[in-house]
Amino acid sequence: xxxxxxxxxxxNRRMEMVDVTGTVREIVRKAGIRNGICVLYVxxxxxxxxxxxxADPSVRRDISRTxxxxxxxxxxxxxxxxxxxxxxKATMVGPSETLIITNxxxxxxxxxxxxxxxxxxPRRRKMFIKIVEG
Amino acid sequence: xxxxxxxxxxxNRRMEMVDVTGTVREIVRKAGIRNGICVLYVxxxxxxxxxxxxADPSVRRDISRTxxxxxxxxxxxxxxxxxxxxxxKATMVGPSETLIITNxxxxxxxxxxxxxxxxxxPRRRKMFIKIVEG
Amino acid sequence: xxxxxxxxxxxNRRMEMVDVTGTVREIVRKAGIRNGICVLYVxxxxxxxxxxxxADPSVRRDISRTxxxxxxxxxxxxxxxxxxxxxxKATMVGPSETLIITNxxxxxxxxxxxxxxxxxxPRRRKMFIKIVEG
Numbered sequence: 001x002x003x004x005x006x007x008x009x010x011x012n013r014r015m016e017m018v019d020v021t022g023t024v025r026e027i028v029r030k031a032g033i034r035n036g037i038c039v040l041y042v043x044x045x046x047x048x049x050x051x052x053x054x055a056d057p058s059v060r061r062d063i064s065r066t067x068x069x070x071x072x073x074x075x076x077x078x079x080x081x082x083x084x085x086x087x088x089k090a091t092m093v094g095p096s097e098t099l100i101i102t103n104x105x106x107x108x109x110x111x112x113x114x115x116x117x118x119x120x121x122p123r124r125r126k127m128f129i130k131i132v133e134g
Numbered sequence: 135x136x137x138x139x140x141x142x143x144x145x146n147r148r149m150e151m152v153d154v155t156g157t158v159r160e161i162v163r164k165a166g167i168r169n170g171i172c173v174l175y176v177x178x179x180x181x182x183x184x185x186x187x188x189a190d191p192s193v194r195r196d197i198s199r200t201x202x203x204x205x206x207x208x209x210x211x212x213x214x215x216x217x218x219x220x221x222x223k224a225t226m227v228g229p230s231e232t233l234i235i236t237n238x239x240x241x242x243x244x245x246x247x248x249x250x251x252x253x254x255x256p257r258r259r260k261m262f263i264k265i266v267e268g
Numbered sequence: 269x270x271x272x273x274x275x276x277x278x279x280n281r282r283m284e285m286v287d288v289t290g291t292v293r294e295i296v297r298k299a300g301i302r303n304g305i306c307v308l309y310v311x312x313x314x315x316x317x318x319x320x321x322x323a324d325p326s327v328r329r330d331i332s333r334t335x336x337x338x339x340x341x342x343x344x345x346x347x348x349x350x351x352x353x354x355x356x357k358a359t360m361v362g363p364s365e366t367l368i369i370t371n372x373x374x375x376x377x378x379x380x381x382x383x384x385x386x387x388x389x390p391r392r393r394k395m396f397i398k399i400v401e402g
Contacts, residue, residue, distance in 0.1 A: 002169040003268075004236055035270040036268075037307055037400055039171055039232050043243025045187040050359045053313040058346035059355045065346075066339055066356045071200055078192035078199075087193045088200045091184045091227060093359060095246075098232055098307050098366055100398040102272055107396060109311025112363075128241060130234040132171055132268035134271075134304075134400035136303040137402075138370055170402075173305055173366050177377025179321040205334055212326035212333075221327045222334045225318045225361060229380075232366055262375060264368040266305055266402035 003031050003131035011121035015068060017050070017060040018116040020127065021108070024099075027129050028106050036133040038099040038106060043128065046086035046120035048093035054113025067092070067119075086120035093117055101131065137165050137265035145255035149202060151184070151194040152250040154261065155242070158233075161263050162240050170267040172233040172240060177262065180220035180254035182227035188247025201226070201253075220254035227251055235265065271299050271399035279389035283336060285318070285328040286384040288395065289376070292367075295397050296374050304401040306367040306374060311396065314354035314388035316361035322381025335360070335387075354388035361385055369399065 005027050009018055028038055040049050053059040067089050077084030097114065100107040108114075116127055139161045143152055162172055174183050187193040201223050211218030231248065234241040242248075250261055273295045277286055296306055308317050321327040335357050345352030365382065368375040376382075384395055 002236065004169070004234065035272070037398060039234060041232075041234050041241070043241070043246060045185070045193075045243065045245050051313070051363045052355055052359050056347055056349075058348070059313075059352065062345045062347050062352040063356050063359050070204060070338060077196045079190055079196050080192070081190075084193065084196040087186055088197050091186050091197050094228060094231075094362060095185050096232055097362075098309075098364055100272065100307060100309050100396055102270065107272075107309070107311070109313065111313050112311060128234055130171060132266060132400060132402075134266075134268065134402065136370065138303070138368065138375075173368060175366075175368050175375070177375070177380060179319070179327075179377065179379050204338060211330045213324055213330050214326070215324075218327065218330040221320055222331050225320050225331050228362060228365075229319050230366055262368055264305060266400060268400075268402065 005129040007127050009116050009125040011118035011123055014121050015064045016118040016121055019113050020116050021113040024114055024129060025106055028101055031131050033133045034104050036101045036131060038101050039130040041096045041128045043126055046083055046090050047125055048090045048095055048117040049097045050093050050115050050117055051097055051112050053111050055111055083120045089119045139263040141261050143250050143259040145252035145257055148255055149198045150252040150255055153247050154250050155247040158248055159240055162235055165265050167267045168238050170235045170265060172235050173264040175230040175262045177260055180217055180224050181259055182224045182229055182251040183231045184227050184249050184251055185231055185246050187245050189245055217254045223253045273397040275395050277384050277393040279386035279391055282389055283332045284386040284389055287381050288384050289381040292382055293374055296369055299399050301401045302372050304369045304399060306369050307398040309364040309396045311394055314351055314358050315393055316358045316363055316385040317365045318361050318383050318385055319365055319380050321379050323379055351388045357387045
């Protein structure tokens with residue numbers, strides 16, 4: 001039996017970190033497996049997934065701003081679509097995260113949330129959630 | 135039954151992003167499993183794997199150039215082999231990616247390709263492909 | 269049968285890369301499975317895991333220093349706990365790594381070691397090791 005799910009994410013700004021923790025958690029709980037792993041994967045080249053603090057939203061803004069400072073938009077890139085910086089940020093953060101499933105739920109630290117990172121929004125995006133029992 | 139494969143990659147420049155999408159895809163298709171995950175892993179400390187745009191090669195060049203600008207070669211590092219910058223880039227991009235397998239094939243977005251990132255070439259390199267059914 | 273393990277890590281400085289290769293290797297060997305994968309996961313938002321050179325300790329120091337230069341502490345962040353830079357570094361390096369298990373052991377390159385990255389120490393930290401057979 002294949003346990004592969006997908007969700008849609010609507011982003012509203014060029015750079016944005018969308019909290020998807022609740023959605024991922026619900027999918028994993030409903031999948032009904034007790035132990036395993038869960039691979040989150042974005043099929044995009046200007047977006048990414050990260051895990052970071054879910055309590056103070058200023059952390060997310062600091063992450064976005066710092067990435068924007070390190071890799072500024074329009075800084076003389078060769079790629080002509082105006083989103084070279086978005087592609088570079090996507091590689092720096094990465095398109096996937098692998099989570100541990102225990103007791104039928106994802107194993108997250110107290111302050112950890114899962115964030116879809118938009119680097120070239122606003123757009124309609126997708127994220128895959130693949131569960132492997134074991 | 136163990137499903138572990140390896141490929142050789144020859145790089146030609148100090149920094150280079152080699153498209154390995156076709157090779158990985160072929161290995162996964164031949165493995166003959168329908169659903170699961172696929173872990174790509176480089177056993178090197180000055181190379182990495184990333185997923186990014188496969189259409190316009192200028193994206194790859196922008197990624198390499200930006201990493202080279204953020205972490206310049208020869209910028210007063212303690213490590214004396216002349217490749218401290220390569221090690222740092224390897225940690226920033228990461229030595230592995232986990233892909234989803236569905237319908238006997240890897241699940242990639244329309245514009246996604248898999249790239250072996252050389253940060254200290256030219257060299258002969260290796261990449262492992264591990265498939266887990268589930 | 270669930271194969272989930274955890275280890276405690278004591279860090280001594282604000283930024284530090286702790287070699288956990290031996291500990292991970294011992295856990296995997298004792299788990300007694302022949303083939304599979306091993307997911308390392310830190311349940312923290314100001315720490316990370318990376319794989320890099322285990323021979324010359326200067327590589328670790330160069331990585332820490334370069335990250336500290338790219339994302340300086342106290343550089344006008346919005347997050348008021350004084351560790352915004354630590355959160356950003358955690359996202360840049362990432363909270364997990366997936367290793368391949370073959371022949372009952374983790375598959376590492378000759379020069380590869382596994383490092384717990386502390387970005388806001390000194391603290392007592394935790395790392396999970398999840399093994400999936402296959």
